[in-house]
Amino acid sequence: EVQLVESGGGLVQPGASLKLSCVASGFTFSDYWMSWVRQTPGKTMEWIGDIKYDGSYTNYAPSLKNRFTISRDNAKSTLYLQMSNVRSEDTATYYCTRGYGSYDYWGQGVMVTVSS
Amino acid sequence: DTVLTQSPALAVSPGERVTISCRASESVSTGMHWYQQKPGQQPKLLIYGASNLESGVPARFSGSGSGTDFTLTIDPVEADDTATYFCQQSWNDPTFGGGTKLELK
Numbered sequence: 416e417v418q419l420v421e422s423g424g425g426l427v428q429p430g431a432s433l434k435l436s437c438v439a440s441g442f443t444f445s446d447y448w449m450s451w452v453r454q455t456p457g458k459t460m461e462w463i464g465d466i467k468y469d470g471s472y473t474n475y476a477p478s479l480k481n482r483f484t485i486s487r488d489n490a491k492s493t494l495y496l497q498m499s500n501v502r503s504e505d506t507a508t509y510y511c512t513r514g515y516g517s518y519d520y521w522g523q524g525v526m527v528t529v530s531s
Numbered sequence: 532d533t534v535l536t537q538s539p540a541l542a543v544s545p546g547e548r549v550t551i552s553c554r555a556s557e558s559v560s561t562g563m564h565w566y567q568q569k570p571g572q573q574p575k576l577l578i579y580g581a582s583n584l585e586s587g588v589p590a591r592f593s594g595s596g597s598g599t600d601f602t603l604t605i606d607p608v609e610a611d612d613t614a615t616y617f618c619q620q621s622w623n624d625p626t627f628g629g630g631t632k633l634e635l636k
Contacts, residue, residue, distance in 0.1 A: 450625075460574075460617060460627035476624060510573060516621035517564040519585065521573035 417441040419511045424525035437494040437511030444492040448515035453507040535628035542634045548606035553618035555599045562622035565603045569614045
């Protein structure tokens with residue numbers, strides 16, 4: 416069974432940094448592109464970016480490119496999202512997803528709240 | 532960004548046929564996908580590539596369209612289909628529609 420389990424969320428102050436993790440199981444992690452998608456409290460969905468199966472290529476939403484970094488450790492079957500200089504508008508549920516283009520598996524999501 | 536526009540809400544009776552539309556601000560060819568999201572859950576892929584049924588998804592769900600106009604059809608609708616349905620394009624940098632909340636009468 417494919418599972419994606421995110422962690423690392425919580426309450427963070429504006430301007431701080433935060434790193435989310437997503438542990439994958441039930442499939443060969445190193446065979447798949449992976450992506451991060453977030454959903455605001457108002458339910459708006461936003462693609463953050465994706466990473467090639469071997470980690471050699473990443474692509475980001477232009478509005479987030481300078482603050483967010485996606486990486487992966489295939490030996491640990493883990494996907495990461497490094498968030499820096501967070502803002503109140505980054506408050507959302509962050510989903511780890513499998514795929515490139517369409518996303519056939521999603522994690523349960525991890526909540527990030529940016530507030531002082 | 533490619534903007535995807537969906538109607539906010541629909542209400543139908545069980546057993547009926549429902550069509551949920553998604554219009555793109557520019558052509559996305561067949562790079563359109565549909566997701567179902569129930570309250571408190573993560574989205575679930577239903578249709579990919581505009582018309583391809585994801586494995587394990589009931590055949591009551593179908594998708595059509597190309598270019599700028601797309602449709603998700605559920606026929607017949609069941610009570611368990613109460614959810615919000617999102618379209619998402621991947622022809623350009625991925626974007627999502629605002630979602631259509633489907634309620635059953």
